[in-house]
Amino acid sequence: MDDFTATSSTPLTNPIGLHARPSVKLTRLAKTFAAHVEVATAPNGPWVDAKSIVKVMAIKARKGAVLHFRATGHDARAALAALQELVALDFHEDRVGHSDDGA
Template identity: 50%
Template sequence: MTKPTTDKVAIVIISHSPDVASGTAEMVRKMSGQSVPVVSVGGDFEGGLGTDVEAIHRAYEEVFCDQGVLVIYDLGSAEMSAETARELLDPEKQEKVIISHAPLVEGAVLAGAVSASGGTLDEVKSAAEKKADAEEILPTSEDCIQSVKIHHKIGLHARPAVRFTEMAKGFEAEIRIKLENQSKWVDAKSIVRVMSLKARKGQVLNLQAEGPDADEAITTLIDFVENQFGEKQNEIE
């Protein structure tokens, strides 16, 4: 069978528990959309708790692509299985399969979000492994700060965050955002920083921009937030 082509970094999720592995993978798919190849491998060859090197190897082969594969696991022995399975690949493929020490669920979700936005393998790995702590960026002026209330069911997380940062990247202006009740501004073009705000439905987002298309950027992004980040009702549900 011919594998579908993709321009996104693939993600393999390994857990001692089949339910944990499949549940995490499903969360990544729902948060990041269907463009990111995600496969889960959980349990031993009998379906109990443990790991299965052959199953992990098959997963690598299933989703392998030129953009690379990021592997995220739950416990220490799973890392050994992941490494052994990688050694079964052809040498040229081994170089593009990277095993990450990121926390399983949070790391996988962040990895999926960055992959969906077109990140490289290094960028996806970096996002998965770093804590999403907000890095403060101070605007040069408090003028021209505009606000918008978030109405999307899941807030500015994962899939909406990917769409928001992709739209922000389309402008030359430097764009900063923060929650109205917080003091720290973050780069609106960084998926990790945007998700670090943990903005929920009902919260108010402040936006500020500087650059040749600053006004257009703010107007467009506010409209985008007000219109559910471009998602239809069935996508939100």
């Protein structure tokens, strides 16, 4: 079962894209799983190691891009579910003190 591979994709809705802080959050989360986790901005790659901050930051994905995830290992599904949730919640960026209400 260790060879199990799962894939998923999710739109990047974070207003400033996959910049430094979200990249760090994504990388830290990926490292909590035993699975080999990769990310790409196209369904066919190029794929980069989601546990490497340098490689994730090099993607330079902007708002509106689709992040594609691929994970191999016994906890592959859990890894992808957690990463999708992180992206869907805009990397918790709204909790940093930003406001879009114009106040």
